[in-house]
Amino acid sequence: MSIHEECGVLGIYAAEPVNAAEIAYYGLYALQHRGQEGCGITVNDDGVFTSYKDIGLVNEVFSKERLSSFPRGCMAVAHTRYSTTGGNRRSNCQPIVVNHQKGSLAIAHNGNLSNAEKLRSELELSGAIFHTSSDTEIIAHVVTRERLRKQAIEEAVSSTMDLIEGAYSMILMSPQKVICARDPFGFRPLCYGKTEDEIYVIASESCALKSVGAEFIRDVDPGEILVFSKNGIESMRGHCNTKERRLCVFEYIYFARPDSVIDGISVHKSRIETGRILAKSHPVNADIVVGVPDSGLDAALGYSYESGIPYQIGLIKNKYIGRTFISPEGRLDQVRIKLSAIEEVIRNRRVVLVDDSIVRGTTSGRIVRLLREAGALEVHMRVSAPQFLYPCYYGTDIDSKENLIACKMDNNEIARHIGADSLGYLPIHALDILSEGRGCCQACFDGSYPTKTFPDMGRDRFERHLSDK
């Protein structure tokens, strides 16, 4: 199994040299929610690539001194990385920069290839060697090999897309061009825009465009390749898939920032909508609606709008959760340290509690208990997603099936398990409403996987690196 890549990518292209590293820094910063494990920036100054990447948040990795030691350049590519346990090592950070026959190549990638192992095995059989366990290095190998047979880097990217399958939104940088591509299903978002100074910015989410002063132009279409070069912007649509779109529904439910708009749909608005649907499908007599911060707040507000039950701020989240926070052991309770109930709001109230998911049930149980201790008369849990029942092969870090509570219990049992008076999930058909009928990947809920290939999740790791920070 290759390492999951729930990440943020960013690219910059300008006709004249600009402070590309600084723009990348603030753009990455707006994508920080997509990955907190590590990050990196590569700037292209007339063919000379300058890189820095490390484990840590954007503001930890890039000091003022570090940032100012980048040269100005017309192009940059940047990445912020999410990592599952075990893979948090420096060498897995991106962008990956490689040197080959035609010059340097930098790649930043978000997603998970479903045929990674097969590709890797084929590459190894033909002599390729791997320094990391990431899908991105596989893509680098394939692009490089294709490049040897093709006239231009974008053609190599195109023929690479004939070979790789799964979720990928990626940005590549050659000495002369920035190229971005989105997989034909459009699993992961990708869009671009332009600043007043004619600097093109490509990013996983539109919030990153806004933060650096770029106007959103449009989403990159599923299957589309965009080439930014001296010749302007060229769109290659050979892999575009007009029939089927499969944006990961979790982008709307959880991953994306609420101020982003993905494939024409406002993330915030879709979350408000899940709340409204929950109110219609699982109504209840209650006094207040409380969301679990931060990702449950929008849906809670939607529930309140639809039901007329007052929205309240009843749970406070400690916002100083850093990468180096020490998890409590023994009697101290992690949920209590991160979340706190406001007794004056909760006491003697019947509470509708809205959260975006229940995975193992442990955290939900503790939040319900927090409300009970604060004096809640009743707690009615409403979840703004359907039940998790299937593993994700495209980059969403879902727990293994044996830990998913919805695989083991029915709704009543779960409600009892977490101590709630009632429990309601988002009906699965509501996901269509969420995507305004355009189609999403909802395999984690219904097991219908878009791709033909699946990774073998059990392959052993041969190499272990000490966490190198």
Place this chain on the structure above:
Amino acid sequence: MSIHEECGVLGIYAAEPVNAAEIAYYGLYALQHRGQEGCGITVNDDGVFTSYKDIGLVNEVFSKERLSSFPRGCMAVAHTRYSTTGGNRRSNCQPIVVNHQKGSLAIAHNGNLSNAEKLRSELELSGAIFHTSSDTEIIAHVVTRERLRKQAIEEAVSSTMDLIEGAYSMILMSPQKVICARDPFGFRPLCYGKTEDEIYVIASESCALKSVGAEFIRDVDPGEILVFSKNGIESMRGHCNTKERRLCVFEYIYFARPDSVIDGISVHKSRIETGRILAKSHPVNADIVVGVPDSGLDAALGYSYESGIPYQIGLIKNKYIGRTFISPEGRLDQVRIKLSAIEEVIRNRRVVLVDDSIVRGTTSGRIVRLLREAGALEVHMRVSAPQFLYPCYYGTDIDSKENLIACKMDNNEIARHIGADSLGYLPIHALDILSEGRGCCQACFDGSYPTKTFPDMGRDRFERHLSDK
């Protein structure tokens, strides 16, 4: 001028040795919002004091390894520090630990003495030397001198309180006792509670008690000294002031965490209340109410409740603001990087925008512009505090008078300046409602200072330390 101390303090007392450092860590973590510049913990293991303090957030300063190298102990005192520009050096971190004739003494202090310079001058004239520019070191000197003449440390604390004037909530630790004291005006909050295991926890705010599993017992009264020792808890009330209470009103408006209860009043509830009062005193025809996160959200909700105008989440704050974040220069806009408007919420709406203060007006102006760009038809600014007109001598870090916009313009001018269609401040008489008639210090709004002494703000600094991180 000594350095302002808007901080959080924490103390622990148990009859038997406990993992005091771990409890202090999680307690401090809940007080992180009171100061992000530095922090420290001192544990008392049978008279041997073990300390560590440094610049940084709680989770930056205390690694797992560092935390586990503290011994167990019956007592601890801890501190999280806010610092104004220039004073962010390691040696100003607290607790301060000093050694003197009667043993070791650790002090953590929150507040600002109004007669600091006079005391310091007297002490220097009698031969005292100072390593730092903090008020805490002054208190340490006074307590130590008084201790030489008194039988017990608590008597020394009491006679110290005859000499020092201003804002102070402090926790002291001697080899045998933990002592806490709150100034007679009660400028800064202080409370205590107890866990199931009979561990006493003293803290600036009740949220810290909850996070480590301690039940709130009560606030320390203004002027009260509490002594925790083998003899149980002893209250000394010689300095208690029954007539006049002057809790800093800004604790309710801005400093404290909304899930804290201070002097019997819920912070969250008082903020909801300011919103309601604003709605009554400054009503307006509008479509939505939007709060500036995080501290404007509660008041926005109150405004919505009272006015019936729907509450909306229209501004998103990037939550990864770290200590090391690089402020943008040039064309990039700091407000745009930290805050983002949700266009789908704002477009074509008349917006009531609620924030907790306007200081210079710059930030407010940029937020209004953000909403305009997102398509707001009208922006009506409502501020959940009165106009800032006077400097604070008790620890609140308010800008100098020449920068305070309310000192230079009337309301209409300010509204024009920030680009708002209308502007309304919290009426000053509403502060009484906020404190439920018990009295607050509101000198920054009305210039009526409770103390007789004032610091000379212009004294030169003789020593400069390089930022030592």
Place this chain on the structure above:
Amino acid sequence: MSIHEECGVLGIYAAEPVNAAEIAYYGLYALQHRGQEGCGITVNDDGVFTSYKDIGLVNEVFSKERLSSFPRGCMAVAHTRYSTTGGNRRSNCQPIVVNHQKGSLAIAHNGNLSNAEKLRSELELSGAIFHTSSDTEIIAHVVTRERLRKQAIEEAVSSTMDLIEGAYSMILMSPQKVICARDPFGFRPLCYGKTEDEIYVIASESCALKSVGAEFIRDVDPGEILVFSKNGIESMRGHCNTKERRLCVFEYIYFARPDSVIDGISVHKSRIETGRILAKSHPVNADIVVGVPDSGLDAALGYSYESGIPYQIGLIKNKYIGRTFISPEGRLDQVRIKLSAIEEVIRNRRVVLVDDSIVRGTTSGRIVRLLREAGALEVHMRVSAPQFLYPCYYGTDIDSKENLIACKMDNNEIARHIGADSLGYLPIHALDILSEGRGCCQACFDGSYPTKTFPDMGRDRFERHLSDK
């Protein structure tokens, strides 16, 4: 041009798991003089490779905590790295660990391939991508490709040796074996030994064996491959070259530690010998002989033995030269900060000054001036190497020809230039005596290069990394 690799390599093989990381640490520490820029250790615990490497000295990179987080293992490979300016980045540290079809492979390498660019170009044309600019990655690629066609890793190493040319002493580690190989010319030293506990240790120099308690067994022969595995030690001698040996003569003159024995010749003894030869070939009437510490001391002693002129300690070297030492600018003199003359020794004496080389002449001039200021009546410079006249293509970091003073001036001019009363170099024929007639590479003195290929020193770099420490 690939990056020069004047480094130290180390390998460990035991039948049963041992604390391989600890042995590697102390072994590397004894090889620290061969490279101070970075270092790394990879331990093989039953096929699982655990690695750590970074920029810095051995004792900076490996903390106690870091070292103890390695698992025990039967095998390890380790490296300490010398780097020329510009290449001091983390990713160039070794061992390089790669994953390929047959499992993991770790490589540590000392030397410089003379056909690196050709190989790299061929590899790139067949699709290989490079993450670094080091020769070691080239070797990794070649070995991996050969491995696909061969039955065993050692056969792949052997066929790799058909393809690579130049200086290399390398140690490879596969899941089951440790393999070491020395190029057919034997440019760089390599030897092995065994501890009482039957732990085999392979190292660049014998001093590393001694330091970890291993008895020296023998040098690896030029062209020899040794395979350490469950089957014991196997020697493959297909590339052994009986006619021609070309150990870099600079190993004796400068690189190696004096307590090492290389190819049967004591480094210390050979340096004493150069001093004796200098005394015979360039005698002078003088009062004392003084060596420039550290590498000129042995030759100075030899000069004294032969000439009868008393040996004196007249120059003191500051031993705290660390990696992070700041070089003085302006009026302060770097030589004066690092070296100091003992006036009581030097005053009113005629001094024979012995050093191991003159490169640009600047440092020598300053040392002569130091002695003059200390009162030397005469200064007679004697150099324990011949004149540098040619570039080195095998890993010795010699200045470019235009900077080599011996390319621009004759001996009298140089003597005048550096302010010496006389100057004598080691006669080039003496190098035969040094190597006891076995042959050395002395191309930097006489331009007679053993290999058929030469690197193109002018190739541009396409990629630049910020120094990542």
Place this chain on the structure above:
Amino acid sequence: MSIHEECGVLGIYAAEPVNAAEIAYYGLYALQHRGQEGCGITVNDDGVFTSYKDIGLVNEVFSKERLSSFPRGCMAVAHTRYSTTGGNRRSNCQPIVVNHQKGSLAIAHNGNLSNAEKLRSELELSGAIFHTSSDTEIIAHVVTRERLRKQAIEEAVSSTMDLIEGAYSMILMSPQKVICARDPFGFRPLCYGKTEDEIYVIASESCALKSVGAEFIRDVDPGEILVFSKNGIESMRGHCNTKERRLCVFEYIYFARPDSVIDGISVHKSRIETGRILAKSHPVNADIVVGVPDSGLDAALGYSYESGIPYQIGLIKNKYIGRTFISPEGRLDQVRIKLSAIEEVIRNRRVVLVDDSIVRGTTSGRIVRLLREAGALEVHMRVSAPQFLYPCYYGTDIDSKENLIACKMDNNEIARHIGADSLGYLPIHALDILSEGRGCCQACFDGSYPTKTFPDMGRDRFERHLSDK
């Protein structure tokens, strides 16, 4: 017991602002051998003191960036610190900077007060509080108190010298002056010089003057106070002691750098002399003389001169011993890792082994064994100091009496214990020759302590700090 202070001090005074921090950096660097635990620099820029100090070597603590952030200034004081186990915390680093009635005061101090505890107790009784356990803070308190009663800082220093007793060479800096003082016995060295640019430099050893280009002027006399100010240099000789001088003899034997000249005697020359005396007092038939590097080399050379037995370099010391080196445990041998014998030199030889001391005998025993393993026929140990028999109260870090081997065994027993064929110590009467009859403190050899007061070595510590690096 206060913490021992075997350290280096440095002061700078110029009429016009200079790059004082840079000069201090290179000066400290030349004094690094006097203390490797920590260091600090304080620059006085027209009354504003800028300080930085931390644990680590000079080149670790002061990065280029850090150094360049100091302002220029007319004055500086600097310190490099040696620390015994347990006291290696940041707050004990020097210079200590304190603020008091008359302004700021910086102090750097080398030595150990013999009446520290009495002074500290008196100060505490009068209300003083202590932040550290160092003698330097005691001196700061006394000087500050005296300053209140005196007209000028130098008079306060003078009356402080009436009160403190023991070893001290110290440099103080007030807003207007740099003052240095040496205790009346002259336990620790102190001298000054001047650069061509009229920058005065005061330092523990003359080697530091040379390294920054200052000409040695003279030693500060025992008991002398020198005041550097706008009025030039003023000498105050009220405490000068013409009868009795007691420079610590260990400065010649071990502490000082061989290129320093202390009180008119060359350190190198005195070490050569101890070797000559040893050869006369303990002659032996042998083939070679070998010194234990670094401090035994000079005496070995002296032994060779006197005896006619050839001097050889037979032991190599690994020079990369850093602060963070991990000491081996178990079977690996620390001596073997740090020292190595050159077999070609030692084999079949009768060796005279010269070292500067035997403390517990453990290390000496291992070195003898190293020589035996390398093939020595005989090993004759010669020690360039007399037997250690008494504790030092003035700053030399000597082991406790129960560990001193000379307190427990006679010479024959020690020789047997360490495995030597014979053993000879420097005769105690030779110390007179060493000091050229001027008198030294040799209490550690003969128990005759110059001071009237002695510290109580058993006082408990009340405070423990985590190592804060």
